[in-house]
Amino acid sequence: MATPQDVLPAPAALPSDPGQPAAPLDPEARIVARRKPGQWVAAAIALLLAAMAVTSVVRNRAFQWSVVAEWFTARSVLNGLTLTLWLTGVTLALGFVLGTVLATMRLSTNPVLRTLSWGYIWIFRSTPPLVQLLFFFNIGALYPTLGLGIPFGPEFITVKTVNLVGPTLTAVIGLTLLETAYAAEVIRGGILSVDRGQLEAASALGLGRWRVLRRIVVPQAMRSIVPTAGNMLIGALKGTSIVSVLAVSDLLYSVQLVYLQSYQVIPMLMVATIWYLVITTVLSIGQYYVERHFAKGADRAGLPPTPLQRARATVRRVVSGA
Template sequence: MADSAYKAPANATDTTALVVVPLRHPFRIAAITMVVISVAAILYSVFTNKEFQWPIVGHYMLNPIILRGLATTITLTVAVMIIAVIIGTIAALMMLSPSRLLSVPARVFVWLFRGAPALVQLILWYNLSIVFKTITLWLPGVGTIFSVQTNDVMTPMTAAIVALSLHEAGYMAEIVRSGLNSVVRGQTEAALSLGMRPALSIRRIVLPQAMRLIIPPTGNEAINLLKTTSLVSIIAVGDLLYSAQAIYARTFETLPLLIVVTIWYLITVSVMSFGQYHLERYFSKDDRKTGRGRSRGILRRIFSFRQRAAVA
């Protein structure tokens, strides 16, 4: 009998009279006690240390400058994620194309923009005017349609959206491609044999099934993108971090402002994680009950002090 002990009665043939004795886990109790004590000690040290200047943190939490920076961060994240999903999906479909004229450029696109660091891309796009002084649209037989100065177009916000969108599109292309490849090829062939066009079969057969594998990494990428947007402060975009820097550059209250930024990032990530959880539940309706029961069983096994074993 695994992980349990029992006392056999005098009449060993009477199995219904067996008394199950719970098996104790002293090391598990000791580990949980140490963790609780350590967390309590850390929290006590943080909240009682005057150097953290918690009153100043509370004062700046709803500061208009901080809230405007937070709004810019959220807007930038949403805009970049929408563009990245669109471009990444197109690149994924191109990579899956049997034509090399489509698959090879898509693979080069993913290799380039996923491989180059986001910060480097931000700086390069922001300084695009060094290479291209003007942006001109010219058509044969028509001539110049319009021409504008690159600096007038490539503002800090535009450079941030372009750079981060292309960077995230490289990751999204691989996420969508792996999700589409997870669908059994026979289903696509069956749809084509029924007369469905390839685009229709992808939209109605492949994508609904692939979403189960696409949603979780996409949610993680969105959360990671939210934190990556802090890089745009390098090119003077008024995001959350840049707003905090603008304040503590005048007041020298560096640590409290950085704590404010951290708290707002944690709040926003928590909201996004909650939304991701419900999206995953929506696209995994069939496995909802099984997954919930499995998760609860795992939590019970991890945090239970004593474990009772069933008698076979």
């Protein structure tokens, strides 16, 4: 049986006199990594538990995977998925446009603008999204009609709120106003992350505000904005499911209509769950590459390889070793 002395070379003897140079290291010496059996045991237990969980889901007949496969690409489900994606895109785009204005007001030196923007953010971040949607859905009880005219004077056009604000428009308004509050804080945080010294240097060089914003502020602020904005996008996608309480035919409401008639609750919920997983995975991959794009130049050591690049390198090593 090999002893530790057979594996590791004996360390070089230290000189008795500090003034003498140390003995040169043996060129045949090699470093042996420290063994960590605890990590391997923990990894094995984790893989075993994961395999047991996946097996229990796949082999459980209560999920009715045949029904899931049948309804996964049904027209009603795809129509609901399309509306979900449309709501996500519209509300997030409008939210960031209005959030930019709100963030500018929050960073303004005008105390009135700062107070108004802070109050807006405070209200919409402090109330649940479902409460906001129900409030806007019943806005007709507060304002039966909406008019356009002279302030405190006659109105030229009057429209009944019931005929103007339907369930889909209510969902767009409610989700947009909510995303605006969060987007304003994301943009404000990104702008504040830029070093003020760079702005002062650009001002000393005589650069215009638009050029400073485009060349200095935005590229650096995006490094802080993109990760949070990606999380907002994924959260907005999942948050659209609350519009089902307004009878808006999104993905969740579409599968609810099916299982209320067929009583196949579990498989239809799995259809919605899988679609949410697919879309969020695609968005996460897109977020990863957008972050890499804006991280160029931030890390002097260079960007780490992507998973695809690591996989290709592994294949090349295996092929070359064979």
